[in-house]
Amino acid sequence: KAGVTQTPRYLIKTRGQQVTLSCSPISGHRSVSWYQQTPGQGLQFLFEYFSETQRNKGNFPGRFSGRQFSNSRSEMNVSTLELGDSALYLCASSTGGARTTEAFFGQGTRLTVV
Amino acid sequence: GDSVTQMEGPVTLSEEAFLTINCTYTATGYPSLFWYVQYPGEGLQLLLKATKADDKGSNKGFEATYRKETTSFHLEKGSVQVSDSAVYFCALSDYNQGGKLIFGQGTELSVKP
Numbered sequence: 743k744a745g746v747t748q749t750p751r752y753l754i755k756t757r758g759q760q761v762t763l764s765c766s767p768i769s770g771h772r773s774v775s776w777y778q779q780t781p782g783q784g785l786q787f788l789f790e791y792f793s794e795t796q797r798n799k800g801n802f803p804g805r806f807s808g809r810q811f812s813n814s815r816s817e818m819n820v821s822t823l824e825l826g827d828s829a830l831y832l833c834a835s836s837t838g839g840a841r842t843t844e845a846f847f848g849q850g851t852r853l854t855v856v
Numbered sequence: 857g858d859s860v861t862q863m864e865g866p867v868t869l870s871e872e873a874f875l876t877i878n879c880t881y882t883a884t885g886y887p888s889l890f891w892y893v894q895y896p897g898e899g900l901q902l903l904l905k906a907t908k909a910d911d912k913g914s915n916k917g918f919e920a921t922y923r924k925e926t927t928s929f930h931l932e933k934g935s936v937q938v939s940d941s942a943v944y945f946c947a948l949s950d951y952n953q954g955g956k957l958i959f960g961q962g963t964e965l966s967v968k969p
Contacts, residue, residue: 841887
């Protein structure tokens with residue numbers, strides 16, 4: 743069974759630009775969650791999509807947005823990039839119950855903003 | 857709100873030493889508890905999990921027991937190897953939070969030959 747796939751693996755963008763990251767979950771999983779990992783703040787929850795609807799949202803500015811398609815693939819978008827957005831962005835895939843009993847992560851997208 | 861606290865790192869051990877990484881949590885409901893491991897340049901791998909009180913999760917020689925009375929989920933391994941060098945994260949998922957995981961700050965483990 744294929745794992746969680748994130749593309750691209752690495753990105754370099756300039757301040758003020760926007761970026762779109764993609765995540766393909768494990769087949770049959772309906773929930774995709776996104777996390778930002780930085781050395782200073784650790785792993786922080788961005789948002790979760792379940793059945794094409796945002797079900798949960800973390801404490802990030804509106805520049806961070808996402809969506810989910812009918813095949814459960816998800817994208818996240820960051821507009822007006824800032825230097826502080828440089829991070830490893832991870833997505834996690836799970837079946838989508840009221841409480842996660844198992845979540846699997848992709849390898850992440852390393853975003854560098856210059 | 858819910859939170860997870862892990863012991864500070866980095867932790868440096870000699871090969872074959874005993875490992876304990878402490879994890880305590882605060883949750884409003886009845887959470888599932890997880891340990892994830894991250895190797896350099898990689899995403900997170902699920903190491904083990906426990907979904908209810910007194911459950912013991914185990915994998916690859918690692919163990920952790922869900923202790924509701926002490927709100928803890930400490931990770932242990934009897935004999936570490938150099939290949940266990942990585943960052944370990946304790947996490948929880950609370951009821952009605954869907955796929956949202958709350959992570960501890962991570963503990964870096966370095967095992968020397």
